[in-house]
Amino acid sequence: MNQLQLARKKYVPYLPDFLSLCERNYAQLRFFLPRTERQGEQHLIHISASESYRVEVLERCKYTVTVRIELLKEQSKPWFHPQFEVRLYHDARMAEVLACQHVRQLRAVYSYPNVDMLLPDEKVQINLLLRDWLKLCARRGYQTTELLA
Known part of the structure; x- marks a missing residue:
């Protein structure tokens, strides 16, 4: 094999697949969110008796809502604290992960x-992780509880 064959192919994102993923995530995430989406509003999603996530509305604008999804800290190890920040675009019916763990922008x-x-496709991978989390919520059953802000 020569040097060119050993070189990695440069990753080129395929936009239609990414947009489709964001549309599916939006549809599933809307199912788990409250209809009011008031800024500061918080809800719990119970996956099991020992696993709950808090969903907090961080920002509400005319066409977008930004939410934080995080595993309740009391139930997780200090080094393991899963957290997503997701923006929902209501006009485009899409949801995109803005931040995951300590990775932003x-x-x-x-x-x-x-x-x-x-990874070269880190943005896609993190949105796939949101998809998998949403599938987990749907598969295990869930119960939402409103928290007072």
Whole structure:
């Protein structure tokens, strides 16, 4: 094999697949969110007796809502605290992960290897992780509880 064959192909995002993923995430996430979506509003999603997530409306604008989804801290190890920040675009009917864990302002493509060891398609992978979490909620059953803000 020559040098060109050994070189990795550069990752090029396929926009229709990503948009489709964001549309499916929006549809599923809307199912678990309250209809009012008031800023500061919080709800619990109970996955099991020992696993609950808090969904908090961080920002509400005319066409968008930003929510934080996080595992309740009391139930998680200090080093493991899953958290998503998701923006729902109501006019486009799409949901996009803005941040996950400590990674914010995700780029469409990362060079690899990089200092943070993010995958070339990190943005897609994090949105797939949201999809998998939503599937978990749907599969295990859930119960939402409104918390007073």
